Amino acid sequence: MASERARRGQPLRASGRQAKQLAAPAVSLRSLSKSFEDKRAVDGLSLDVPTGSFFGLVGPNGAGKSTTLKMATGLLRPDAGSVEVCDHDVWSDPVAAKARIGVLTEDLRLFDRLSADELLSYNGLLRGMDPATTRTRADELLDVLGLADDRATFVIDYSQGMRKKIALACALLHAPRVVFLDEPFESVDPISSRTIRNVLERYTETGGTVVFSSHVMETVERICDHIGVISSGRLVASGPTNELLGGKRLEDVFFELVGAAPDDTSALAWLDTSSP
């Protein structure tokens, strides 16, 4: 019944307070592993994301963040391990699990020769939503995200920030319980960034769970109430932001956990002389 409601785009989420009171995690990853040829991208990663949390997944480039998110959303089959979203296994019960998931991928490969309106309509149809509900929600999302004036423009002609916003609209259209966002603030101007942040904060306040990956420490520290740190495909730390940081800055904690890069820039002494 709940699965059918989710497919039709009807709200599944409880109120924020109720949701946060639920004991079961929204997302549960157990011993996830994935290798690409001889490279081990994710190595036995286990993680629980509390319901209603704003969870930031940080790690250096190539740490396995995107691979983890792809496996968690049913886009990439893991070599080993399991993923549960709202108590539904993503790989053995994909329809029920995916009905509760919204996804924004890093590379933003969208059907970009559709207009924003058409793209949202397409996503609504794929999710089994009725056209009237899709229409109403699409109008509201486009208004809030500042895309209403460009709704009839092909997505291929959008700027990077606009593409992020329309991708976010697609991810939220069916009112999922968990949204997975891969680098949502990358290459986004401050105005779009604030819009996206506001939408997501409102979403978590009403019980939704956000899992997002980033390597922008300031953003993660500012908006996340839970943080997980991944390095070389392994989870090296995870927990509520306050507990994890212990009064330090996330950047410092991050460098302690994954190791800091050398910052010897003496070889660039020529930069001290200006051009004629």
Added chain:
Amino acid sequence: MVRHLVSLKLALLRGGLKRGGRRSALALIASLLFAFGLGALTFLALVALRTTTDATSSDVAAVVFFVLLLGWVVAPLLALASDNTLDIDRLSAFPLTGRQLMPGLLLSAAVGPGGVFTALVLLGVFVGTAPMGLGAIPVAVVVALEFLLCMALSRLVSTTLSAATSKRRWRDVALFVGPLLALVINGGLQLLNGRFTDESGRFSTDPQSDFVIVTRRIARWLPTGWGAQAIHGAQTKSFVAPALGLLATAGLIAGVVALWWRAIQAATTNPATGGRSKRAVRTALFPWAVVGLPKNALGGIVAKELRYSWREPRRRAALLGLLTPALFPLLRLGDASTAGPRLCLLAALPMLTAGANPNLFGFDGDRFWADVVAAVPTRTELLARTLARALITVPLGLLLLAALVAFTRSPSGALPAIGLMAAVLGVASGYSAIASVRAPFPMPDVGRGNIFGSGGSGGGSAGGLASLAVVFGTMLTVSPLVVATLVVSVDTAQAVVFPLGLLVGVGGWLLCLRIAIPRQSGTEADLLAKLTRI
């Protein structure tokens, strides 16, 4: 600066060779060999002008100058994305003046297959038309000026349109128009060949025919003909005509260069801003012709596929390809006694090319994630994608059939033809569905590769093999129906082939879909992995 820009062009050619791998290297070598070979042949043909009259040789020179100039204006615009040195936008960030840029840009334009071809052809014009002695000097100057005119006008057009050509829509159009233009030119040359050959296939032309007279007159008075008139003057030992022709050509070049200067100033001080081209499009996902489609995932995918079939250059090109098999033998259909069976086969041919698409997910590539994350079942995907193909193909096929029936005046062949069309389309679509799930491969994005081919799909010959397998499999499956169409009487064909064809088509399609659909759940993600270029 001249040296730097020419070095840049050479470095780009070298970079293209290294980055593109063996395929790209072969393409460049082939284009150089082709340019050299075709240039050498044209050179030899033009040398033969020495055996013709002066008037004829100068008129031929006028036509050659015009064709070369046309090529230099059109080709760089269509190939802009492949040559960074042509794009003034890329140079606008550097502190360079127009005076510094112009000689280098001119010379770098001449580097490459186009320059080689043009130099050979113009050398041929010189050898073929220049008189002995001092008269050769004005001809040499004309040839040099024509070379300069080609480069300068080409640069003027590409600089003026640089803002427009950096936009996505231009690239889409260029990708489609380029190969189409090549086809039209090829067709035009075939027609001209017919004009200038006699029944035995020998080259023969009547210099007094209207066509030749009009062509000569037009060619002579076009701006490119002014140089040819100077050549004619030099051949007839006149002083005034060569001087006037040279002056006019030089004046034309000066005008072009002045305009180009202004275009450079405008482009370098006001470059294109990222090429965003907004175009308002209709906001309904469902095209008006198929509003009756169900409003669910199946209908959505069909609607999206229909939209993409027109909006994506490669799929648009594929649409064009549907009609080609039927057009070639159209002229041979005249025999009334065999028109019916032939009509059936001809009408069924486009169904084969339309249905045989063994990579139904390939154009979507990793965009397919949107469908995977929405948990759309493979069955729905396959149904929708083959249905979308049929929705495009069937009306086109029926239109073609109507035209064929009218052309052959054999309406009795229509029903068996519809039966055969249904059988071919259904079976080919079914086999394609199986191949699409079992052996999918990602296609490159638009702009990288030939839109009329797989464009370096990465599937290599395996992709082509899948297509062949689907075509042969379909032909084998429907061969009893084809034989029946050819051997039985028209009445029997109407009674048997029509219903049987529909049955084979629909039955084959559904049966293949059942075979294609994997039993294990979650295999859509595996399909996505195969469609993702790493």
